[in-house]
Amino acid sequence: MTSSSHRNERAKLYITEQIEKARHKSESDFLSLTNYNEISLLLTSLIDTKSKGFRGVVATALTGMYLDPSFDPLNNFYACNPRSIFENGIFFAFQGQIPCGKSDPLNVAKNQYVLNEDWAAGKRPESAALAVVHFLEAVVDNSSDRETLISFYFFRLVEYAEKVKAIDIKIPDSNSLSQQEIGHRLAVFVYTYPESGTTPQYVASLLFKAVYEKSSLIVVGGEESVFGTNTTSRKAADIWIEENNKPVNLYEITVKKIDVKRLNDSLHALNDMNMIDSNIHFICRLPEDVATLSILKDGTYNYQGKKFNFIDLRGFILTLVALLTTKQLKSIINELTSFIEDVERPISTKDGWNNIFNTS
Known part of the structure; x- marks a missing residue:
């Protein structure tokens, strides 16, 4: 030793x-x-x-x-x-x-x-x-x-x-809530208790994996921050989709300001990982998270020859929830409940979950 x-x-x-x-x-x-x-x-x-x-x-x-x-x-x-x-x-x-x-x-x-x-x-x-x-x-x-x-x-x-x-985390009753009711409450929860991005990344990861579970495409990432690993400097995105072991779509999930510096950092990471030709999407809060950038055109921002795609986080959640079966959504809710129960979640996040998901 x-x-x-x-x-x-x-x-x-x-x-x-x-x-x-x-x-x-x-x-x-x-x-x-x-x-x-x-x-x-x-x-x-x-x-x-x-x-x-x-x-x-x-x-x-x-x-x-x-x-x-x-x-x-x-x-x-x-x-x-x-x-x-x-x-x-x-x-x-x-x-x-x-x-x-x-x-x-x-x-x-x-x-x-x-x-x-x-x-x-x-x-x-x-x-x-x-x-x-x-x-x-x-x-x-x-x-x-x-x-x-x-x-x-x-x-x-x-x-x-x-x-x-000791805080008792309640499991939402997916039988009494419609899918879009769950989607809307999930969006409210993610926006209100983002935990510096941990919550939206984990939620996005679960949604992506459910949508692609029967596909030949593989969803990678999204859960690292939850389990304590620190790989931010060594990856070009929070989540990516792989086809035949090759990344094809990259996704940054964030609730923080996206400015020119953030785009520069992204370009460096893409070049370092030899992924500059991959599609990259920022899933964020629109328009507030891109307020320092000039106007997006058709959801795209062209910076130094690279086109960055932007998707509204709330709309993303609602759309992917609509694509899921009742069984898939119930499984996601159960996984999220375990996530909230973890000792790492702050008391405010636990209380927020209970308040948002257990009101009629």
């Missing part, structure tokens, strides 16, 4: 042990902290948020201090090699137990060496970022209570995960 892999394994074991110890704690175990009320509020701010990145920064900082007692997370956060210990250690300890993504700390602290109030300014939510800074300050400055503070963090983390898991 290399030194790096050994370090990552130690990180994984540290987190695993902290989680296990936390399961045997109660809130009363931390009342003796002199600044209990202040720390309690900080932990609520940084843990009870749908933004996983801030929880990941703290977990990485605490792990870095465990691996190297001289590590200073506030002034040299990157000295612990956060990408390596999180993606190859902490992530595997959290997976299935604590809500997390593949690269949580990098999502909010990429290339950041100093974690202070300047770093926190403008973060979303800023209250969570400030809580990260002030909680780590308390840990670094208080050697006598350090272990108790760390245990308190993991206790609250486990408590939050249990709260997420």
